[in-house]
Amino acid sequence: MRPLYNDGVKSAQAATRDYVLSLNAEGAPILSVFGGKITTYRKLSEAALAKIAHFLAPTQGNWTAGVPLAGGNFPVADVAVLIRALKIRYPFLSDYTCRRMTRAYGTEAPAILGAARSDADLGRSFGAGLTEVELRWLMAREYARTAEDVVWRRSKLGLRLSAGEIAAIDEWMKAKGPEA
DSSP states (O other): OOHHHHHHHHSGOOOOOOOOOEESSSSSOOOEEEEOOOOGGGHHHHHHHHHHGSSSOOOOTTTTTOOTTTTTOOOOHHHHHHHHHHHOTTSSSSSHHHHHHHHHHHHGGHHHHHTTGGGGOOOOOEEETEEHHHHHHHHHHHHSSSHIIIIIISSOOGGOOOHHHHHHHHHHHHOOOOOO
């Protein structure tokens, strides 16, 4: 969901699609973000930090401009190379799982899979290539707390999993807790 900023226009179609940052500094500071697009996330992030900078330790300019996202430190043209390398290192993985893991985690995929030599080394399989080791990674590194976090917010695996499989993921995550 992307809440649009109410800039007084008569219809939602006429509302600005640009982001608007609103800082309420009375008491604990609260920064509200309205609008924005996924393609402007870095500019939005830098603008948000600039808005709250005096509450934080000093930073150095637009430091995110050339910094890749975690696992994204490779040329886009090398995706096929990474997929092949993952398949060679983990031959027991399906082609689909190698593609999905590379597209989701890039160069971090081998760190998630570790020293696994078989499907059994990845722990429980929840369907659509999602395993216990990946869930542990998501909980520890991306702070996923529910199945909904995993299958809808961090992926679209919910399109491939049954309601029962999603419920099993949620039960497993609740049983393991945040320290999984």
